[in-house]
Amino acid sequence: MSRYQLMTKDQRDLVALVHQFLKKELDPYIAEYDEQGVCPMETVRKLMDLGFWAIDVPEQYGGAGLDVTTIMHVREAIAYHDAGFCNTFSAQTFGWKPVLLAGTEEQKLHYGRRLAEGAFWSMCITEPQSGSDAGNCKTRAVRDGEEYVITGSKCFVTNGGVADLYTVTASTDPSRGSRGISLFIIDRNTPGVHVGKHENKMGIRTSNTTDLALDEVRVPASNLIGAEGTGFKTIMKMLARTRPTGVAPAIGVAQRALDLAIDYSRTRLSFGQPIGNLEGIQFKLADMEMKLQCCQSQLAYAASLVDRGIYDTLVGSCTKCFVSEAVLDICLQAQQIYGGYGYSREYPLEKLVRDARIFSIYEGSSEIQRYIIGKTLVGKI
Amino acid sequence: MNSLVCVKQVPDTTAVKIDPVTNTLIREGVPSILNPFDGFALEMALRLREQAGGTVTLLSMGPPQAAETLRTCLAVGGDRAFLVSGREFGGSDTLATSYILSCAVKALEERTGERFDVIFCGKQAIDGDTGQVGPELAEHLDLPQITYATDAVQENGRLRVRRETAEGYEVLECGLPAVVSVTKTAYELRYATVKGIFFSNRAEIPVITPQEMEGKIDLSRAGLKGSPTKVKKSFTPQRSKQCALVDEASPAASGTRLAALLFEANKI
Numbered sequence: 001m002s003r004y005q006l007m008t009k010d011q012r013d014l015v016a017l018v019h020q021f022l023k024k025e026l027d028p029y030i031a032e033y034d035e036q037g038v039c040p041m042e043t044v045r046k047l048m049d050l051g052f053w054a055i056d057v058p059e060q061y062g063g064a065g066l067d068v069t070t071i072m073h074v075r076e077a078i079a080y081h082d083a084g085f086c087n088t089f090s091a092q093t094f095g096w097k098p099v100l101l102a103g104t105e106e107q108k109l110h111y112g113r114r115l116a117e118g119a120f121w122s123m124c125i126t127e128p129q130s131g132s133d134a135g136n137c138k139t140r141a142v143r144d145g146e147e148y149v150i151t152g153s154k155c156f157v158t159n160g161g162v163a164d165l166y167t168v169t170a171s172t173d174p175s176r177g178s179r180g181i182s183l184f185i186i187d188r189n190t191p192g193v194h195v196g197k198h199e200n201k202m203g204i205r206t207s208n209t210t211d212l213a214l215d216e217v218r219v220p221a222s223n224l225i226g227a228e229g230t231g232f233k234t235i236m237k238m239l240a241r242t243r244p245t246g247v248a249p250a251i252g253v254a255q256r257a258l259d260l261a262i263d264y265s266r267t268r269l270s271f272g273q274p275i276g277n278l279e280g281i282q283f284k285l286a287d288m289e290m291k292l293q294c295c296q297s298q299l300a301y302a303a304s305l306v307d308r309g310i311y312d313t314l315v316g317s318c319t320k321c322f323v324s325e326a327v328l329d330i331c332l333q334a335q336q337i338y339g340g341y342g343y344s345r346e347y348p349l350e351k352l353v354r355d356a357r358i359f360s361i362y363e364g365s366s367e368i369q370r371y372i373i374g375k376t377l378v379g380k381i
Numbered sequence: 382m383n384s385l386v387c388v389k390q391v392p393d394t395t396a397v398k399i400d401p402v403t404n405t406l407i408r409e410g411v412p413s414i415l416n417p418f419d420g421f422a423l424e425m426a427l428r429l430r431e432q433a434g435g436t437v438t439l440l441s442m443g444p445p446q447a448a449e450t451l452r453t454c455l456a457v458g459g460d461r462a463f464l465v466s467g468r469e470f471g472g473s474d475t476l477a478t479s480y481i482l483s484c485a486v487k488a489l490e491e492r493t494g495e496r497f498d499v500i501f502c503g504k505q506a507i508d509g510d511t512g513q514v515g516p517e518l519a520e521h522l523d524l525p526q527i528t529y530a531t532d533a534v535q536e537n538g539r540l541r542v543r544r545e546t547a548e549g550y551e552v553l554e555c556g557l558p559a560v561v562s563v564t565k566t567a568y569e570l571r572y573a574t575v576k577g578i579f580f581s582n583r584a585e586i587p588v589i590t591p592q593e594m595e596g597k598i599d600l601s602r603a604g605l606k607g608s609p610t611k612v613k614k615s616f617t618p619q620r621s622k623q624c625a626l627v628d629e630a631s632p633a634a635s636g637t638r639l640a641a642l643l644f645e646a647n648k649i
Contacts, residue, residue: 013456013578021572051575064575 004073004296011070015077021047022081030082030206034351037198037205039088041162045118047078047089054115056093057100061112063093068241069303072248079252083355084206086249091158091207095121095167097242098183102226102234111185114165122163124154124212125235131156132368134169135178135232139214141170148172148224150184150192150217156362160210161195164188168214169231178232183225192217203354243316243364244302250327250359251296257334257352258288264338281337288330295323314376321369324359331356382433382535384426385489385497386459387482387518388419388441390450391508399617415450418503420570422563425533426501427458427571433535436460438497440489442470442482448586455581456573462584463489467591472605475509479517480607484598485589486522498557499540504529504564515562526560527553533561 007015025043033040055071057063066074071090079086093115099107115121130136139152150170157166166186173180186193196211226234262285265276275281302319305312331353335342342349360366392411400407415423426437439454439462441447451462465485473481490496500522502515519526531550532543541554545564573581591600601607625642629635643649 009582010578013573013582014575017573017575017578050572051577066575 004300006300007073008070011073014070015073017050018047018074018077019080021050022078022085026081026085030085031348031351033206034082034084035205035345037200039084039162039206039208041088044085044088048092048118052089053118054093054096054112055090057096057112057115061108062116063112064116068245068306069300072245072299072303075245075248076252076255079249080256081252082206083249083253083358084204086252087158087204087207088162090249091122092120094123094158095163095165095185097123097238098167098225098231098234099185101237101241102183102230106222107185107225111165119164120159120162121165121167122157122159122212124157124160124166124168126156127153128155132365134235135181137169137171137178137181139168139170140174141172141182141184143172143221144218146221147218148184148221150186150214150219152214154212154214155196156199157210157212159208160212161198161208166193166212167225168212169235170214172228176229179229181231181235182228183231183234184219185223185225186214186217186219190217190219202357203351204358205354237311239364240311240313240316241306244306244312244319245299246363247320247323247327247359248299248303250323250356251292251299253352253356253359254288254292254295254327254330257331257349257356258285258292260348260352261285261288261334261337264341268339275337284333284337288333291326291330295326299323314373317364317369317372317376320364321360321366321373325366327359328353328356382429382435382498383438383495384429384435384499384501385438385440385486386419386423386426386454386501387514388423388439388450388454388503389416389506389508390414390441390443390447391416391506394507401617413446413450415453415570416503416506416508418505418507418563418565420503421566421568422501422503422561423454423457423459424568424570425530425561425563425566426499428568429499429533429535435498436495438489438493439463440465440482440485442466442473442478442485445588451586452581452584453573455584456577457571458574458577462586463589464586465589469591469600469604472608473603474608474610475511475513475517476609477603477607479514480521480602481598482514482518483521484594486518488589488594488597496558498559499533500524500558500560502560502562504562512562515560519560522560524558524560525555526562527555528562529564530561531564531566 025046051064054063055066059065075086075090078089096111096115099111125134127138129138139150141148141150152170154168165188168184168186169181170184171180172182192215194213194215196213199209201209265281265285266274268275298319302315305315335349335353338347338349341347390413392408393414396411398407430437437459439451439459441451442465445466448464451464455462465481470481505512516526516528527542527544529545530542531545534541539554539556540559541552542561543550543552627635627639629638
């Protein structure tokens with residue numbers, strides 16, 4: 001079957017390393033972790049220790065400094081083994097991204113080093129009443145001398161339970177709506193920070209997801225990222241950079257589903273022959289391969305744009321929306337080929353379907369992406 | 382403590398198939414890997430470097446593509462690598478190979494101005510399975526050797542080696558330099574690292590050619606003409622369900638009976 005052919009030698013070697021590592025350290029145990037809904041943090045750390053800490057933090061701030069295209073390939077490879085594990089891996093630096101865009105040099109140096117030393121840093125935007133509507137932020141931050149006092153509630157925080165640091169959106173001026181939103185760095189050990197329960201999710205169950213309650217949390221004013229009121233703008237700027245490849249893990253999940261379906265079609269006998277000999281099955285596999293190749297190419301294109309400093313809203317949203325939906329379809333087709341075994345928890349396919357379901361929901365749902373695409377196309381009339 | 386690790390690129394035997402007509406290995410399309418025993422040897426050398434400092438140098442003999450295996454070794458932590466390669470070396474058996482390697486070791490020491498304290502080899506390569514190159518290399522270099530090592534540590538400037546024997550384990554100590562051939566260890570070769578991969582893909586791997594060793598190597602002892610081993614035939618044994626069971630009252634009686642059967646069958 002086809003594999004993306006434009007990888008550099010470094011990228012091929014990194015991908016091979018990821019597969020070698022996870023095949024041995026994760027594959028034998030993943031069904032158990034999935035069932036229990038736990039993330040094997042020791043394994044995550046062991047993989048990180050091979051040089052993946054602070055993966056997207058520039059070298060001058062102590063990170064690995066890999067480019068977006070390389071990170072995309074690495075994430076695809078990790079998600080081939082488990083999408084939830086990939087989420088934990090990638091989210092190590094989620095909270096860092098606004099700092100790189102709007103933070104001070106001191107913040108970059110200080111926190112870049114902390115990430116390189118193994119800190120996990122979550123990004124907290126979503127609140128119980130606002131997901132897609134990110135501007136509707138009820139968390140408040142009130143200036144008090146040289147400090148801010150932050151109170152509010154965040155939910156669906158990726159790595160919430162394992163993070164050492166959080167970047168949160170909080171309104172410093174509710175009268176200004178999204179223009180009143182600011183970004184703050186909060187250390188987990190600060191009094192008033194309460195980590196909630198782990199979400200019992202349908203898929204990506206090995207990705208830790210929690211609530212975060214902030215009860216009059218006092219942070220120094222130096223923990224503000226950028227100026228007051230610029231938080232929403234920074235988040236939008238960040239999404240323009242992360243969205244194009246945020247869905248990279250979906251490729252790994254779909255590739256795994258397709259590989260399993262091909263293997264199964266070669267060994268499963270029906271009517272006296274392998275079902276892979278049947279045109280009905282071959283056509284299904286062909287459709288899956290076509291979709292997967294398109295997704296892979298589109299993602300690679302989107303990633304290379306970001307690596308060149310080109311942030312194209314249309315490309316980002318089209319990629320996210322198309323890939324997330326195509327990948328779910330590929331997994332459903334693979335499940336169909338597996339028949340009854342595809343519906344059984346004893347076999348690997350149903351997990352892939354559950355995992356694949358997240359991609360068109362998180363990081364901007366398909367509806368939000370279509371809204372962005374449509375609005376951009378039509379413009380102001 | 383400077384180590385040299387001799388490694389070989391071998392076909393991944395778990396992926397090798399045998400041509401049923403010619404009875405030879407189908408090497409086409411079979412991925413090449415680092416000989417697993419050489420991997421254990423490399424890990425031992427890396428651990429020794431962690432314990433006693435120094436460098437780990439890699440050496441391989443083979444066609445130009447064998448450099449890929451050397452890069453694999455650099456990615457997990459080797460400091461530098463050299464490839465011995467040349468048309469004149471093609472078709473070498475173990476005697477010729479170990480002779481060429483011994484000349485290369487001398488050439489390397491001259492080139493780097495550095496003496497290797499320990500020369501590690503895997504106990505055997507999984508393609509040829511002879512297990513001869515390591516011990517022969519020690520003889521060519523006139524160095525003490527310890528075979529079937531499972532662990533090695535430095536102690537007061539000497540090497541303390543745990544080695545596997547038919548009866549169990551023994552611990553030997555020897556002065557340096559020495560040659561150590563390594564069998565399966567309790568530990569596995571470590572993973573590559575991101576930095577290691579970047580380093581290995583940018584590393585220059587100098588090729589030691591026959592020309593470079595001119596005057597220091599007797600080419601009549603290299604390659605096909607330097608190899609006394611002649612392969613007459615290579616074949617896959619026929620599977621047969623025909624068998625005779627030898628189960629006499631005592632092992633001695635079984636031995637006598639077995640010898641008689643083999644003699645009758647003109648096998649001995």
